[in-house]
Amino acid sequence: MLSRVANAVYWICRYVERAENVARFISVNLNLLLDTPLDARLQWEPMIAITGDQKAFQVLHREYSQKNVVHFLTFERSNPNSIISCLQAARENARSVREVISSEMWEQLNRFYIELKEAEHSGFAHNDPQKFFLMIKMRSHMFSGLLYSTMSHGEAWHFARMGMMIERADKVSRILDVKYFMLLPKPDAVGSPHDNIQWAAVLKSASAHDMYRKIFHRITPVQVAGFLIFDANFPRSVRHAVNNAFESLGKITGSTNGDARSGAEKHLGRLLADLNYSDIQEVMEAGLHEYLDALQGRLNHIGLEISSAFFRPAPLEAAAQPRSDLQFFSEQNQTMPKETAK
Amino acid sequence: MDLSAYQLEGFYDELFAKPDQPNPGAELLIEKIKSLSEEDLISKQKAAEIMLLQMGITFAVYGNEAGAEKIFPFDIIPRIVDGKEWSQIEAGLKQRIFALNAFIDDVYHDKKILKDRVVPEDVVFSSKTFRRECEGFSPPKNIWCHVTGTDLVRDSDGAFYVLEDNLRCPSGVSYVLENRQVLKRTFPQVFDASHVRPVDDYPNRLLDTLEYLVPEHIVSPVIGVLTPGTYNSAYFEHSFLARQMGVELVEGQDLVVHDGFVHMRTTKGLEKIDVLYRRMDDDFIDPLAFRSDSVLGVPGLMEVYKAGRLAMANAPGTGVADDKVIYAYVPKIIKYYTGEDPILPNVPTYICSDPKEQEYVLKNLDKLVVKAANESGGYGMLIGPHASAAEREKFAGLIKQNPRNYMAQPTLALSRTPTIIDRAIEGRHVDLRPYILYGKDIYVLPGGLTRVALRKNSLVVNSSQGGGSKDTWVVDAGE
Numbered sequence: 001m002l003s004r005v006a007n008a009v010y011w012i013c014r015y016v017e018r019a020e021n022v023a024r025f026i027s028v029n030l031n032l033l034l035d036t037p038l039d040a041r042l043q044w045e046p047m048i049a050i051t052g053d054q055k056a057f058q059v060l061h062r063e064y065s066q067k068n069v070v071h072f073l074t075f076e077r078s079n080p081n082s083i084i085s086c087l088q089a090a091r092e093n094a095r096s097v098r099e100v101i102s103s104e105m106w107e108q109l110n111r112f113y114i115e116l117k118e119a120e121h122s123g124f125a126h127n128d129p130q131k132f133f134l135m136i137k138m139r140s141h142m143f144s145g146l147l148y149s150t151m152s153h154g155e156a157w158h159f160a161r162m163g164m165m166i167e168r169a170d171k172v173s174r175i176l177d178v179k180y181f182m183l184l185p186k187p188d189a190v191g192s193p194h195d196n197i198q199w200a201a202v203l204k205s206a207s208a209h210d211m212y213r214k215i216f217h218r219i220t221p222v223q224v225a226g227f228l229i230f231d232a233n234f235p236r237s238v239r240h241a242v243n244n245a246f247e248s249l250g251k252i253t254g255s256t257n258g259d260a261r262s263g264a265e266k267h268l269g270r271l272l273a274d275l276n277y278s279d280i281q282e283v284m285e286a287g288l289h290e291y292l293d294a295l296q297g298r299l300n301h302i303g304l305e306i307s308s309a310f311f312r313p314a315p316l317e318a319a320a321q322p323r324s325d326l327q328f329f330s331e332q333n334q335t336m337p338k339e340t341a342k
Numbered sequence: 343m344d345l346s347a348y349q350l351e352g353f354y355d356e357l358f359a360k361p362d363q364p365n366p367g368a369e370l371l372i373e374k375i376k377s378l379s380e381e382d383l384i385s386k387q388k389a390a391e392i393m394l395l396q397m398g399i400t401f402a403v404y405g406n407e408a409g410a411e412k413i414f415p416f417d418i419i420p421r422i423v424d425g426k427e428w429s430q431i432e433a434g435l436k437q438r439i440f441a442l443n444a445f446i447d448d449v450y451h452d453k454k455i456l457k458d459r460v461v462p463e464d465v466v467f468s469s470k471t472f473r474r475e476c477e478g479f480s481p482p483k484n485i486w487c488h489v490t491g492t493d494l495v496r497d498s499d500g501a502f503y504v505l506e507d508n509l510r511c512p513s514g515v516s517y518v519l520e521n522r523q524v525l526k527r528t529f530p531q532v533f534d535a536s537h538v539r540p541v542d543d544y545p546n547r548l549l550d551t552l553e554y555l556v557p558e559h560i561v562s563p564v565i566g567v568l569t570p571g572t573y574n575s576a577y578f579e580h581s582f583l584a585r586q587m588g589v590e591l592v593e594g595q596d597l598v599v600h601d602g603f604v605h606m607r608t609t610k611g612l613e614k615i616d617v618l619y620r621r622m623d624d625d626f627i628d629p630l631a632f633r634s635d636s637v638l639g640v641p642g643l644m645e646v647y648k649a650g651r652l653a654m655a656n657a658p659g660t661g662v663a664d665d666k667v668i669y670a671y672v673p674k675i676i677k678y679y680t681g682e683d684p685i686l687p688n689v690p691t692y693i694c695s696d697p698k699e700q701e702y703v704l705k706n707l708d709k710l711v712v713k714a715a716n717e718s719g720g721y722g723m724l725i726g727p728h729a730s731a732a733e734r735e736k737f738a739g740l741i742k743q744n745p746r747n748y749m750a751q752p753t754l755a756l757s758r759t760p761t762i763i764d765r766a767i768e769g770r771h772v773d774l775r776p777y778i779l780y781g782k783d784i785y786v787l788p789g790g791l792t793r794v795a796l797r798k799n800s801l802v803v804n805s806s807q808g809g810g811s812k813d814t815w816v817v818d819a820g821e
Contacts, residue, residue, distance in 0.1 A: 004607070096572045098585060110396060114395070
């Protein structure tokens with residue numbers, strides 16, 4: 001298939017997944033707020049600090065209020081990672097490959113974007129945020145449902161799924177990183193009821209609460225981290241996502257097990273082996289943050305290798321510039337306006 | 343909906359013979375509209391608009407924010423053409439396209455028509471769309487104009503006239519197909535009972551036309567639609583046609599000339615492409631052959647094309663028959679190549695490079711429509727009766743400065759058809775663009791795009807100038 005098309009399909013799914021994760025990221029904070037006595041300001045400022053967007057934020061807003069932060073992460077068009085920017089980029093990419101994806105996928109994505117644009121003016125996101133972000137999640141689920149059930153599972157589909165999975169692995173690890181960073185600095189609070197509520201909120205933000213409970217019954221930070229990174233069967237765990245991405249990459253290149261044909265395959269395979277053959281105890285010994293940071297670095301590197309193996313011939317390229325070690329967002333592709341001709 | 347107040351106001355009407363007396367073929371539709379309440383009709387119109395927006399059937403608007411889109415305004419009341427009348431149009435278009443193709447082939451080879459002084463040599467050679475690069479070249483099967491959209495109008499006498507031929511990259515056919523999808527859902531019973539000729543076959547026919555260009559030894563040719571990209575106003579259509587035909591949609595950046603062939607850049611390396619249905623003008627397709635500043639095209643494309651290793655539709659150079667001054671000679675061109683009189687007449691045309699005709703044009707600017715030879719989309723045009731004195735003066739200057747570039751026609755009283763305006767139904771002027779494919783034989787899509795000038799009294803139907811569209815039903819009444 002055309003490199004440009006593979007690139008677009010891959011990025012449609014990354015952007016939709018990214019939008020969903022921003023919604024999840026905000027949701028977890030909203031969940032926490034319901035149960036914590038913390039000063040709201042203290043809850044919202046880190047959301048921006050973590051994305052490294054303080055400067056851009058401060059140009060637009062003075063106060064780290066819920067309203068401002070939610071607006072910045074949801075509707076701010078100058079923020080390339082806001083939900084609306086992601087959706088717009090996904091839709092622009094989809095518009096350029098409408099002949100490749102199913103009409104159902106396009107129509108749903110188009111409706112999703114139009115709905116979001118309407119919500120921008122209706123105040124829905126601020127008046128009923130829980131419902132609003134649930135809606136974003138559900139629309140994104142619907143999109144992946146359509147991806148699975150209306151598009152042939154051929155090469156283009158595997159690029160799509162690979163994009164979705166790499167984005168998911170990255171964002172789940174970042175949500176975990178951020179929350180660990182925010183929740184743990186108070187050793188005396190570990191194990192308190194308050195702490196449990198917080199970690200339950202983290203699980204809920206990954207839709208993992210019920211599945212986690214079936215295995216571990218009780219909530220502990222280490223087990224929550226272990227579940228979100230290493231669980232073999234949970235569809236939003238890092239390991240599961242990396243496994244799917246690896247499978248799709250193999251289908252694209254046609255390599256059989258152990259026969260890596262590109263740097264992307266080699267490194268993705270190695271990452272998967274590491275996830276398969278280590279556990280949370282090992283991670284905690286080395287330090288969770290250090291581990292997650294390295295994981296994100298590896299995913300980033302793999303993203304670049306995928307781009308150079310399959311997309312590089314086309315000028316529409318992914319540019320990854322890691323900014324800070326606690327950065328929520330990584331790569332993005334660029335949909336540059338091109339010269340038009342009648 | 344009460345239609346008793348609907349007035350023809352002296353114009354030929356597409357649905358009504360007289361007030362309250364529908365044309366043959368339109369009775370069922372009119373009956374249905376009458377049976378609906380105002381509310382029902384308006385909600386059908388709204389539902390159709392929402393459907394178009396959700397299907398993403400939009401066009402990009404120039405000069406607006408990047409990627410801004412609008413739906414092409416659409417009116418749910420179809421325009422109906424009687425089957426018998428259509429047969430005449432069809433025969434006329436086949437005759438015309440056959441002759442135009444013969445003309446193009448001739449001017450790039452023996453130039454017999456020029457030697458016989460049927461068309462003045464200098465008119466052809468001075469045409470901006472005449473391509474010296476194509477002289478002596480023979481495209482596969484000697485077909486140049488594979489896809490044409492010919493604009494027809496009906497004057498107050500009820501006769502159809504050819505207004506212009508679009509042989510370069512005529513757009514709009516996707517709206518014909520999508521409008522039909524929407525209307526089938528808007529008026530299902532009327533549609534069913536009216537015996538409307540189907541249009542859905544177009545993508546298959548287009549694919550046949552493109553496959554016909556490939557040498558026989560290539561068993562499964564790779565075909566692509568070449569688009570300038572998502573920011574082009576007709577991008578939806580390029581993507582739509584590629585999807586309907588199941589072929590690749592490629593941009594210039596996806597193609598590269600390598601080893602004497604044109605290839606696509608794919609995830610598995612380079613892959614040869616055999617046919618391009620190109621939807622960009624000659625000027626942009628190859629910066630080495632034509633405009634060197636084009637970033638949309640593929641360097642070296644023309645060389646591969648001229649070596650016969652790539653087929654293109656429409657053939658570069660076809661635009662010469664699209665020149666609005668050459669248009670004036672088409673009746674003679676038809677007679678020259680077919681020996682027949684034209685079935686579809688031209689609108690009478692004054693050529694400004696002829697001193698006598700120029701004099702007439704300058705004296706009668708307030709009655710005439712003046713058009714530039716190579717503009718499209720309603721640009722570079724003067725509608726005398728609606729223009730201000732200053733505008734007319736400006737055009738008089740332009741004509742004197744460059745007479746070769748202008749022609750003029752009388753202002754026609756274009757036919758009208760009932761159209762929903764706000765919450766009422768009023769008459770609005772329309773034209774008709776049928777689409778013609780030239781492959782193994784010549785095929786005319788039954789119906790075509792009816793464009794409607796939504797502004798009251800306006801005669802300009804172009805989407806860039808406040809025009810909308812309608813579904814066109816070719817109805818075999820009495821069957």
